[in-house]
Amino acid sequence: MKTNESNSQPSYGPQVKRPLRVRVLQNLSLLLAFAGLILLYLYSVNRGIPLVRAGELSPTMNFATVRLSGNVTRDAYLFKSGGVVFDVDDGSAVIAVMGGRAQADALKAENRLPRRGDRIEVVGRLSISAEREPTLRLQSVDQLRLSRRPAAAPAASLVRLADVTAEQEGRQVSVTGLLKETSLPRPGSKAPYILTLEEEGAELAVVFWDRVFQGLGRDIPMPGKLISACGRVDVYKGTVQLKVWEAEDLRVVRAGE
Amino acid sequence: MILPAVAVLAGTVLACFLAILPGLHIYNVMGLVAMLLYALNGGGVASMPEVTIPFLIGLVTGWSVLNTIPSVLLGAPDESAIFTVLPGQKYLMSGRGYEGVMMIGAGSLVGVFMLVFIIGPLAPKFLPVLRCVLNPHLHWILWVIITFILITEWPKGGNWGPAGWRKFFDAWSTLGAGLLTFMLSGLLGFLLLYRSPVSVENAFQNIMPAFVGLFAIPWCLLNAVSGAEVPKQIVREDLNINGDLLLRSGIAGGIGGGFAAFFPVVTGGVGGLLAGHATAQRDERIFMMSQGVSKTVYYTGALMLFFVPGLYLTRGGGAWIIRGLYTPRTCDFYLALGSIALSGAVSFLLLSPLTKWTLKLMKKVDYRWISVFALAIIVALVFSITRWTGLFVMIVATGIGLLPVLFGSRRLNCLGMLLLPIACNMSGIGEPVAAFLGLL
């Protein structure tokens, strides 16, 4: 015998009904969520991405999606882990632009890895933290517009060693000086190579890493040579330095030049 | 030593006032403090790390212990809350609100002990190993967590009536609302990550209005319209717990809070959910105390990890805010641990008198008005930092945040705002998704 409860059973059973006001609120909430998202989306995509200047960044701009426009001051460097980095000078300061493996591969495939002297407009997300230089994180290679440099690239301004001060931090400069001493890192160490140049009593540390060392043919000039260096002014633990990123930016000045 | 101690105490005392307000999150206040410090720095007044760091740690630790008070006493469920009543609320409605607060506070104290005496000393040795091994795998861990959140939501309806599609849809109404909440908040997250409407000058608080709208505003709103009357509250000085219950709570909450503190994007709520399921504890007292442990270990632990030598992990809004102000050194770890211990002790000692004071206040001022007041402060805070666009984001997020409350699904689904876009980015599909959405 099967029992169908709707025919023979007494009417037990709790009756749970939702109050009307909850149903109304539910519908209003759905409307608000959908309509609000659509409006927010329309506002965001039509608003445009603001153009900022690297020298005017503040800590409260951390995570902001911004546009930067300027000249590439360092050839794109591809990390072993797959990312990419290059520097952009927009006239107010120099900022490093970084991308992940996917962006690096895409730029390489499209032959659009930025080179020094290229004109660039790039969109990315700012990363700003204390005691570190701000960086711009590339979100998509589609947001990078590149104009290749003309044949003769503008040279960095030539300055005297004494004029290279902390106030010029971030600027791209060229210097010439006598090599006073060299400092080489231990084998396997990630510390930089340091050449101390001297000119009219002023001294400046020229700093570079293994990649440049390899580009120099693993050959460090001897003290007493006249050295020409082009790089970016940096301040590390209170000491003004010149950071060189390309081997071609560091050379011995031959007699007669 | 005096200066940092005074700074910790100042932060803890300030946390006392902030923690009472329902819905107000300490990260919102830290954002405001950070803006003030940036302004001071810009004006040539240097902020001293030995003052600002202990002050901020005191704020976070004190808040994580003391915000138990509004979560128990200022959230009375009425008949519209037909889907979930939290254990703390049950204690309030049976006149045992004080006991509920102190129980959760006991859990928070256990959390502070765990941080200072267990996790803190072991962190420099073991966490770098963990991080080194797990870093390349964070993407799938996030996806697995997302899957767990979505797949383990229990259908609330479909328990009565004949078998068939009607019963099925009755059950799936809450599940469907949960999935919808997750997707909508995920979309909001993509929008905020790639094309945030918040002005560039305040971008460091991009997601703050959204979090406020998703979590704080719905709670305050529902409190404000609640029809329940809070019964007379009895204050008992002894709690119905023992060492064994504290131990089990500590394990459950410590695992949940620690997991949330260590992994990116995973918040205390997710950690608590995972630990609650994993430890399978059914006793409500253990549940409540473990929530206290989890909350404190998550908020304070995430901040502590920023100072762990060899790790310097940036987890949680607090650490991100401090990262913009200061880079830690090795000795700062001892400063951090000491500040946590001092603040934890002081805030627990303040918990009882503050709870009694709140109960007295509730006799004079209806809890609904307190919620309205808190709502006004939160809205003012959002406006002061992110202006009109931030308010707009907050309102949209409120619409999404009301869905779980009104449909009975998990509020945790609102974390799709962070989980979905960041998991996509970590997996390398963030860019194509953003491009598909027209955000690039």
Add this chain to the structure above:
Amino acid sequence: MKGIAHFISGVAVASFCPWAVEAAQNGNAVYFVLGAVAGILPDTIDFKFYRFFYPHDVRVEPCSEQLDPQPIADQVAAAISAAAEGTPITLKLSTIKLSADNWRQYRVGIDPGEGEVRVQFGPVVSTGQVPQPDSLPADRPVGVSKFSATVKQGYEPVCTVDIFDGPSFLFKRNEVGEVETDFLPWHRNWSHSLVIGALLAGLASLVTWKAGAVIFGAYVIHIIEDQLGHMGSNLFFPVTKKRAPGLKWMHSGDALPNFTTVWLCCLFIFWNIYAAIENPVYHLGFIRFMMIAMVIPFAIFGLLRWLLIRADGGEPETLSTSWDV
């Protein structure tokens, strides 16, 4: 076991597959997510889909205002008697929800020896199944109803009805004329079959055999874990028709087995990920790793618990009520 134990077991199974770890290292999460989903899939199918379509011949829906156990006992006994005549009967015992977090508990006992069904109402319990103090009804009669059948108990003799979806039974006469009681007949039936797991894995293998292997492994581990309990599963549906009884080593909600499983799985996942690193910065040995991560912490926890229970008077707390039908 609880859902999270099945879930993380599926992830752990995936971590034992080298291709899954390699894909994860290259940013592809699919195998781990598949393992997680497959690990919990059998219960998801049952609790989120199948149970809403499983028809019941008899639905017992007690009223909260009328705590009369007799009609309940009568309906259950009538169903057993009807089954004894040859017709399988499915019966559902509905829960009594009082409010958002309060449920009236009642118990139904089937006594084959006395040939009777006994029903009695109990306390109000929370959704965590914790009895509320002083909530037993003042008057608690026991409803008793006789049935004319020989009953073979397939599950526990007393069934507690309290939260969410109430339990259901299948009463069916076997070859020797006994009425077998099948608890939750819709659960762990076809969905917990190794054949179904193989079928799903086969479907996935149309894309890649690696996905099929992960799915099958995770499915199997779920079924094995369920066999440790009391109910068992219908392991070879559609070849077999009944559930193979479990080993009765644990109940599905027991805290220690669940937590131990979850923790062990997490350790295995970590170890498998670590073992796949080509030139690890840190060097761990498996034994040392398990000692630090499992043996020592569990030992310390056990010792602390023992000391604390001793300090509190000797007996750990229990949650169950003392009443019985």
